[in-house]
Amino acid sequence: MTVESVLIPADDRNTLCVSSEVGCNMACTFCFTGKQKLKRRLTVREIVGQYLQVALKLAEEPTAPQRITNIVFMGMGEPLDNTENVFKAIEILIDDRGINFSRRKITVSTSGLVPQIPLVTESGVRLAVSLNAPNDVVVKSDGTIWFTDPLYGISNDYEDGRQQYEQPPAVYRFDPASSDIKAVATDFAGRNFPRARRIGI
Secondary structure, three states: OOOOOEEEEOOOOEEEEOOOEEOOOOOOOOOOHHHHOOOEEOOHHHHHHHHHHHHHHHHOOOOOOOOOOEEEEOOOOOHHHOHHHHHHHHHHHHOOOOOOOOHHHEEEEEOOOHHHHHHHHHHOOEEEEEEOOOOHHHHHHOOOOOOHHHHHHHHHHHHHHHHHHOOOOOEEEEOOOOOOHHHHHHHHHHOOOOOOOEEEO
């Protein structure tokens, strides 16, 4: 079974996109990984190992050694469906006796597993929420799992708790396959989700 990690280079950063599972239980209609169904959840060693392998490779660059500046849990799988291993891996990544990576440079993305979102706040890392609609009517008609009314409440809780760690506001991302993207964006804006740092479509 293949586990994918992707390095995303930019002018001023190298972002590593890591996986948390092989396959996924969420079965999002627009996601290729979701069509594979969950094979297994990655262990702590496998999650941290993705960082170590890429970091070593970057350090070996003969012309200009580089380093990973950001980590996003946006690869294969739903991170909040593997909370025990994902957050243990984050502890190792941010511990000064471990990798000593800045928690402010780590983002955990979720498709909307509301009860687990407080774990993101407690860990002190950033939150990204992937949606394909701003309301339950559209979401349910698409056959997906997201319920944005409870997500709205938990997002406010995240906003209240994140200031303890000086975390940036949450990021909300919409799938471009949504049926009426203009209506989706207008509805989302009208619902006044709490202080989103960025809304991507």
